[in-house]
Amino acid sequence: MINWWSSLVVEKQIFYAIGIVAISILVVQIFLTIIGIGAHHDVSLSGHGDHDSGLSLLSIRTITAFFVGFGWGGVIILNHGYSLVAAVIGGFATGLLFLFVTALLIRNLLRLQGSGNLDYRNAIGVVGTVYSTIPAQERGGGQLELVVQGRLITAEAYSKTAEDLKPGSKARVVNLIGQSTLLVEPLTNSPKA
Numbered sequence: 001m002i003n004w005w006s007s008l009v010v011e012k013q014i015f016y017a018i019g020i021v022a023i024s025i026l027v028v029q030i031f032l033t034i035i036g037i038g039a040h041h042d043v044s045l046s047g048h049g050d051h052d053s054g055l056s057l058l059s060i061r062t063i064t065a066f067f068v069g070f071g072w073g074g075v076i077i078l079n080h081g082y083s084l085v086a087a088v089i090g091g092f093a094t095g096l097l098f099l100f101v102t103a104l105l106i107r108n109l110l111r112l113q114g115s116g117n118l119d120y121r122n123a124i125g126v127v128g129t130v131y132s133t134i135p136a137q138e139r140g141g142g143q144l145e146l147v148v149q150g151r152l153i154t155a156e157a158y159s160k161t162a163e164d165l166k167p168g169s170k171a172r173v174v175n176l177i178g179q180s181t182l183l184v185e186p187l188t189n190s191p192k193a
């Protein structure tokens with residue numbers, strides 16, 4: 001192993017070192033997630049936790065994925081006989097691809113986790129605040145913000161009323177349309193804007 005390492009040119013050693021360290025960190029992150037320690041505690045570069053939205057493009061996991069792609073992409077390009085400049089450019093492009101794919105996967109996995117157990121039937125009878133105008137006579141959908149199962153959500157909503165329901169007014173959920181679209185009616189004491 002030592003003979004193999006010392007036989008490499010410095011450029012390959014650097015790319016291998018980046019790839020090996022990054023993949024080691026990635027394995028530790030995966031292990032911690034499996035045992036329940038690192039599942040929801042990814043930190044974004046803005047300093048805020050990224051445990052609930054998954055929308056952060058630059059987080060510890062995505063940056064680790066970037067370096068995995070950069071290191072191993074550079075190694076592969078150098079091993080195929082290309083120049084150091086090509087290896088840096090190719091490694092950077094591969095790293096960006098890994099970063100974006102990882103961010104997309106994390107975002108979609110957290111979205112599944114966050115909404116997988118929400119039952120919109122529990123919204124029937126709940127009063128919420130109109131977030132975006134809900135057109136009258138089911139001419140189109142608006143949005144209602146309400147608390148369901150202890151969680152603040154914004155859901156698509158329709159109304160059969162004669163007048164549009166304006167943002168800020170209160171409305172009660174009376175039924176569901178499909179699995180997650182709400183049918184609402186205005187509260188009689190709701191202010192008209």
